[in-house]
Amino acid sequence: DAKTTQPPSMDCAEGRAANLPCNHSTISGNEYVYWYRQIHSQGPQYIIHGLKNNETNEMASLIITEDRKSSTLILPHATLRDTAVYYCTTSSNYKLTFGKGTLLTVNP
Amino acid sequence: DSGVTQTPKHLITATGQRVTLRCSPRSGDLSVYWYQQSLDQGLQFLIQYYNGEERAKGNILERFSAQQFPDLHSELNLSSLELGDSALYFCASSAHRGLFGGYTFGSGTRLTVV
Secondary structure, three states: OOOOEOOOEEEEEOOOOEEEEEEOOOOOOOOEEEEEEEOOOOOOEEEEEEOOOOEEOOOOEEEEOOOOOEEEEEEOOOOHHHOEEEEEEEEOOOOOOOOOOEEEEEEO | OOOOEEEOOEEEEOOOOOEEEEEEOOOOOOEEEEEEEEOOOEEEEEEEEEOOEEEEEOOOOOOEEEEEOOOOOEEEEEOOOOHHHOEEEEEEEEOOOOOOOOOEEOOOEEEEEO
């Protein structure tokens, strides 16, 4: 599994877009990029995943660079309930390896 | 409710004891994953089972063991407990042997060893 690097913390104003970066420069061709978030001590929640193309669902958008070495998770209109630790991870097959993630704090 | 059920939610036990954590995957999911989350280590992958068979192993101690039963529920057994085993233990499930869309986590069991 590729190693991922994320900033430890970020702030965002409520109602604004939150853009969370992730570096995965050692990603291999068959590894997907996954994003999860964990609110307080709840179980991590799946957000989105992608391989090459940009992806969008009801929660967020995922932008993957053409060389696949980095990606950005976009929460288009952040709310206070989006305050959480966001994990970027990759996996080629069986398991996900989580790093420290980014603590996103959405401020009123 | 994610559909993944973990019991008990909280567990307090003494050092040297043995406990069993239980996980029922989402209906139809064949894979079960166990993770440990402690304050200083983050989320650590322990082990994965697929349809009753062990598929992948992570940083699981020899004092820990797991199994998946024919009805697909899984149990994580922790023995000779130490203070450092205090952590949140999460179970996750997925439909496939691999990931193919990620997996769904339960709400966890908080283990406190005193």
